[in-house]
Amino acid sequence: MSQVSLESKLSTKRRVIDGVFRVFLTFSIIATLAFILFVLYTLWKDSKFLLSKEIVTNFPSNDPNDAGFQSAIFGSIWVVGVAALVALPIGTLTAVYLEEFAGKRNKLTSVIETNIQNLAGVPAVVFGMIGLAFIARGPLGWGFTVGSAAMVLAMMILPVVIIVAREAIRAVPPSHKDGALALGATQWQAVYRIVLPSAVPGIATGSILAVSRAMGESAPLLLLGALSFVTFNPTGLDSQFTILPLSIFKYASDSREEFHYIASAGSLILVVILFTLNFIAIFLRDRANRKSRV
């Protein structure tokens, strides 16, 4: 009752402003959602008549009727797969070290932490430049190969993996570890057997998001010759390659209209792959959150 009387004392002006503000906020969210749906609709509209097995199984071609994405899809899987194999273990181990073993008030530790944070903000294309200078050419001289590209993407996602893994480890209640230590476990045993198993869902979520970022990223590999016309699947680390985002880029920059539809079809394939990865990540996190609340 008292609430009703309070409400009525609000001046009309304040109430109108409040209402308008609420509408503005809701509109922003709806506009964002509408934009995503509109992008997806456009891709679908421009490519649905092309969506068949051929678009996935065909190799790149100058003839729009034969053009497809097979070598690009395999290239992406190779490059991102190798990058993940390199970055995920190193990233997780670094995170464990920084959270559990490094001196917390140590000057060196804080320098390392700042460095990792800044690396996460370095523009993607700069990683392509270090790859060009040191890996593809220069001291390593691996050339424009799957191996070089994978190293570049691994460097790019490493800081992201470390940051999310640290957050996951930090979220494990300290009492669990303290219990193990009180029972006589060494620091490493407590971390390996108690902390890490609880942190795995969080680490997995972050890792999947990092991998999907690597899969969608195109800029750094522009510098590593991935925009070339490759009509075969990679066979190893020393193969030439192209990747899905850049083969979309290549088709998009062809002035012939038919290739625009092919680029749209490729985008749809890429978006489906990335959304699937994102949904798995969100689902894992949701389940882990629910478990920890019970």
Added chain:
Amino acid sequence: MSDLSKAGTSTAEGAWLAPSAHLRRRNFFQSIAVNVMRIGTLVTALITTGIIFSLIPPTIELLGEITTQVFGTTWAPLFLPPEFGILPLITGTFVIVIIAMFIAIPFGLAAALFLSDYASFNVRRVVKPILEILAGIPTVVLGLFGLYVINPGLVEKYWPIGESVGYSAIGAGLMTGVLTLPIVASVADDALSAVPRAMREAGFALGATRREVATKIVFNAGISGVVAAVILAFARAFGETTVALMVAGSYPKLSLNPGDPMQTMASFIGFAGIGDQPTDSTGYKTIFLVGSILFLVTLVFNLLGNRIISRFREVYE
């Protein structure tokens, strides 16, 4: 709990062994594990060193050759004779970044306020993933959308000034804005959600409406987090390559008209990189010169943004 009891039994088994030998083995194992993990931190340090050492030598070499040419107004380093006036890249970059901020800041902050003060738990559980999905759209797809939909559908038809050529800075700016919106939203939401509940309740107790609490109390209390969100988004927009290259084209036109094609620093690197510049050629060194500027600017902004965030955490957590 089951994990704890497992650890308990394993140490109980351990007690069966001769204690000293067993303890020594455990400690030996731990020291190996810790040292292996240290290598990881070494790798991150190595990457930064690598970036710096790949950027500096070619940059200094080229600056020594071109000296004051940098201040010119024509950017054509890959032509003969090359010209190195970097002004068109600077204007191109800023036009696109500023347009992006006009999208990312209002929409991103609206989303953040909505999440922190208006959404119920369940609504939050739906809206957060929407923003994450937006963040998950690859840049090449946004570039494609800008190139096929925004440029011909909006810019060519409705942009009042100048002749349209299929590429536009405004299209690139809009798409970069969409790209950075989730960054603003998530960083600002973290900050606003961390504002203590008691501050909101004090506002409500004094008779403030929800909007007054959100904009006058929560927003002001979380302002440093909001500033950090904007700074980090700015840095991200600054370094965006693919969208600028696809939508704004690769012609470094000195212009402030957003309907014109433009080149940003990042998109120049991508554009020149496609051309496979031989090591030690002028083109190769130019990539690293522009890359140095890009790296420095984003470094300053990221340092600033992260610093504000960590200070904010100390205040409220």
